[in-house]
Amino acid sequence: QxxxxxxxxxxxxxKGGISIINCAYENxxxxxxxxxxxxxxxxPALLIxxxxxxxxxxxxxxxxxxxxxxKQFSLHIMDSQPGDSATYFCAAKKGDGSGxxxxxxxxxxxxxxxxx
Amino acid sequence: DTGVSQDPRHKITxxxxxxxxxxxxxxxxxxxxxxxxxxxxxxxxxxxxxxxAQLEKSRLLSDRFSAERPKGSFSTLEIQRTEQGDxxxxxxxxxxxxxxxxxxxxxxxxxxxxx
Numbered sequence: 001q002x003x004x005x006x007x008x009x010x011x012x013x014x015k016g017g018i019s020i021i022n023c024a025y026e027n028x029x030x031x032x033x034x035x036x037x038x039x040x041x042x043x044p045a046l047l048i049x050x051x052x053x054x055x056x057x058x059x060x061x062x063x064x065x066x067x068x069x070x071k072q073f074s075l076h077i078m079d080s081q082p083g084d085s086a087t088y089f090c091a092a093k094k095g096d097g098s099g100x101x102x103x104x105x106x107x108x109x110x111x112x113x114x115x116x
Numbered sequence: 117d118t119g120v121s122q123d124p125r126h127k128i129t130x131x132x133x134x135x136x137x138x139x140x141x142x143x144x145x146x147x148x149x150x151x152x153x154x155x156x157x158x159x160x161x162x163x164x165x166x167x168x169a170q171l172e173k174s175r176l177l178s179d180r181f182s183a184e185r186p187k188g189s190f191s192t193l194e195i196q197r198t199e200q201g202d203x204x205x206x207x208x209x210x211x212x213x214x215x216x217x218x219x220x221x222x223x224x225x226x227x228x229x230x231x
Contacts, residue, residue, distance in 0.1 A: 006158075032218050043120070043207055043222035044159065089158045093218060101172045102211060102218055103149060106158030 003027055004092050006107025013114050019077040021110045023090035026071065031095035034104070035064065035075045038087045047088075048075070080114045087111050118142060120223035122208050128229045129198055136194045137226045141210030148191050149220060150183060152176065153205040162206075165191060198230045 005024045013019045023033075032051055036044035050057045050064040050073065057064045063076040077084055091104040121140045129135050141148050146167050151159035162181070164172040167188040177183075180198075185191040195202055205227050209220040 034219070036222075041224075041227075043209075043224045045222065046219055049219070091158075101164040101166070102147060102214065102220075103161040103164055103172065104151075104159070104220060106160070109156070109158050 003105045004090060004107045006090050006110060008110060009108065010111045011113070013080045013112065015080065015082060015114055015116050017080050017114075019080045019084070019112055019114070020074055021088055021090070021112075022072065022074045023107050024070075024072045025092050027092070027094070028071070029094045030092040030105075032093040033064070033066065033073050034091050034093075035062075036089045036091065036106075038089065038109075044089060077112075080112075082114045082116050085112055085114050120208055120210050120221050122206075122223040122226050124226055125224060126227045126229075128231065130231050131198060131200060133198055134194065134196045135198060135228065136192055137206055137208075137228075139191045139193070139208030139210075139223060141190070141208070142212075142221055145210035145212050145221075146188065147211040147213070148185055149209045149211070150191070150193055151207040151209065153207055153225070154203075159207055162193075195228075198228075200230050203228055203230045 034049035035047045037047045038044045048059045048062045052068050061078045066073045087109045090107040094100045123138045148165040150162040153159040163183050165185040180196045183193045205225040207225045209222045211220045
């Protein structure tokens, strides 16, 4: 059972363009939604994260848009650069409560290529 | 650098052998996670430690897998009688106490190849 579904699987964008990656979730108990960036041979690194009490969060060129009613969230990369070429993962965590350990449930990943 | 470190970075072994991986979390992070990542997939949760206590294990963690965090600092993940299906990247992540947020910081991973 895939609790977090991510699309597209791959994405090609021209330098300076906007990259958009989408995720959908099923479990309304999720309360924390991070995005991770991973380069080949490296571990994932946190890019930006959001909680469901806000609809948007922006950090530099990276923005998360969150739609609680639709159970969807997306990552927007503005002015995409060749150095942004990597694999991006969305994830979700269940809220605090009995037995909740903070484990992350990851999407399947999106491989982004930014062409110069 | 005081990030999460993992050792070894790569391991090639023959089917049936035992392997052990080590993770050193960020100092003072009391929460430690192990994940497994296969090619083209997102990381999948394996197990969680809060200090030295192992509080959750995924059903992915068969009885051939065992993890420890004996003094609440570093952790080890052992795979006994390795199978070709165990070939994957094994990632460790650490996180501070929940009162200080939920960010998980990942190590570089140990890539395992079982021949």
